[in-house]
Amino acid sequence: MSQIVLTAVGDLTGNARLEKDPDLTVGAEDALVRMEVSPINPVDYLFSNGYYALQPTIPAVLGSEGVGRVIEVGSAADRSLAGKRVVVLSPYEQGVWGDTVVVPTRNIVVVPEDVDAQQLSMAVVNPVTAHLMLTKYVGLEPGDWVGQTLGNSAVARSVIALAKIAGLRTLSLVRSEKAAEEARAAGGDIVLVDGDDLGDRIVAALGGDKLRLVLDGAGGGVPGTLATALEFGGTVVSYSSPTGEPPAVPLGNLVFSELAVRGFWLTNWVRSAPRAEIEKVVGDLVDLVARGVLAVPVDSTYPLDRYEEAFARNASPDRAGKVLFTFPHA
Numbered sequence: 001m002s003q004i005v006l007t008a009v010g011d012l013t014g015n016a017r018l019e020k021d022p023d024l025t026v027g028a029e030d031a032l033v034r035m036e037v038s039p040i041n042p043v044d045y046l047f048s049n050g051y052y053a054l055q056p057t058i059p060a061v062l063g064s065e066g067v068g069r070v071i072e073v074g075s076a077a078d079r080s081l082a083g084k085r086v087v088v089l090s091p092y093e094q095g096v097w098g099d100t101v102v103v104p105t106r107n108i109v110v111v112p113e114d115v116d117a118q119q120l121s122m123a124v125v126n127p128v129t130a131h132l133m134l135t136k137y138v139g140l141e142p143g144d145w146v147g148q149t150l151g152n153s154a155v156a157r158s159v160i161a162l163a164k165i166a167g168l169r170t171l172s173l174v175r176s177e178k179a180a181e182e183a184r185a186a187g188g189d190i191v192l193v194d195g196d197d198l199g200d201r202i203v204a205a206l207g208g209d210k211l212r213l214v215l216d217g218a219g220g221g222v223p224g225t226l227a228t229a230l231e232f233g234g235t236v237v238s239y240s241s242p243t244g245e246p247p248a249v250p251l252g253n254l255v256f257s258e259l260a261v262r263g264f265w266l267t268n269w270v271r272s273a274p275r276a277e278i279e280k281v282v283g284d285l286v287d288l289v290a291r292g293v294l295a296v297p298v299d300s301t302y303p304l305d306r307y308e309e310a311f312a313r314n315a316s317p318d319r320a321g322k323v324l325f326t327f328p329h330a
């Protein structure tokens with residue numbers, strides 16, 4: 001048995017180590033889960049650096065989501081979970097980079113056997129985020145435009161796929177022509193590369209239409225430019241910022257167009273939504289994963305003991321897709 005644990009707050013590289021024979025005490029309402037696959041996500045860096053809403057208690061087990069199988073349940077837990085294949089919800093209420101990990105049963109959802117484990121390991125954090133951001137804030141109708149930053153990210157790919165199903169149109173911003181090709185291949189309706197005259201190019205691409213919703217994971221001036229194309233009373237939803245800067249919505253647009261700026265954090269929904277709603281949302285998204293409608297490219301896979309190589313690959317500029325940990329019993 002081994003797990004990757006954080007030994008001090010700081011970057012994953014240099015502050016993570018493989019721990020053999022970890023404590024796997026199963027609490028009354030916990031499940032012991034034998035992991036199949038788990039991705040490396042941006043939140044893993046936020047958590048290790050102490051920038052996340054949940055702070056590490058050292059040593060902290062790392063890993064934010066994944067798929068595995070319940071091999072034991074606690075004394076007060078639902079016995080029918082034993083043996084079931086599950087995905088893990090709610091980053092850093094537990095860590096999952098271990099061949100076997102302890103997870104509160106409230107943070108697992110049973111999933112089908114016949115779905116690809118790699119895609120299933122990425123079925124929660126980004127797809128659920130995309131689904132909720134598209135449905136919680138604005139009553140969107142077919143034909144409406146949704147703008148977004150980080151247009152080639154896993155979140156954005158889910159936004160594009162779910163928007164298509166709902167008959168919505170997407171305008172996605174990216175940082176390079178390579179990323180633009182990825183976003184177009186994922187089905188983005190309009191994909192623009194950040195740069196000179198971005199505001200004019202957005203207006204021209206929309207051809208007189210307005211955005212109804214902007215989803216921002218980038219922060220800073222780029223979502224602000226996107227926000228200038230919002231309709232009166234339109235909404236910006238901020239869900240992350242690699243630089244720490246909030247979305248800089250120009251004051252004139254904010255005030256005169258009476259825009260709304262909202263924040264989104266997945267964990268708030270996991271903690272507050274009725275169990276039936278969580279199972280329905282995750283179940284519907286897993287179904288789309290099973291049908292190949294939601295899919296994220298996989299760059300590479302690593303066993304847990306090659307975690308340093310996995311982190312290096314994840315930081316590589318030519319990475320194309322997610323880096324995943326796979327577990328030997330998978």
Ligand SMILES: NC(=O)c1ccc[n+]([C@@H]2O[C@H](COP(=O)([O-])OP(=O)(O)OC[C@H]3O[C@@H](n4cnc5c(N)ncnc54)[C@H](OP(=O)(O)O)[C@@H]3O)[C@@H](O)[C@H]2O)c1
Binds near residue numbers: 126153154217218
């Ligand atoms: N609020 C929530 O509950 C929630 C839930 C899920 C995800 N998130 C956040 O959503 C973001 C995307 O996650 P993901 O898994 O989809 O990521 P991902 O697939 O790994 O993609 C990362 C994206 O970030 C861009 N990027 C990296 N560094 C950047 C920088 N300094 N400035 C601007 N863009 C930068 C990348 O662009 P290039 O390809 O051009 O480098 C790429 O588009 C993360 O920040 C994550 O923490 C938040």
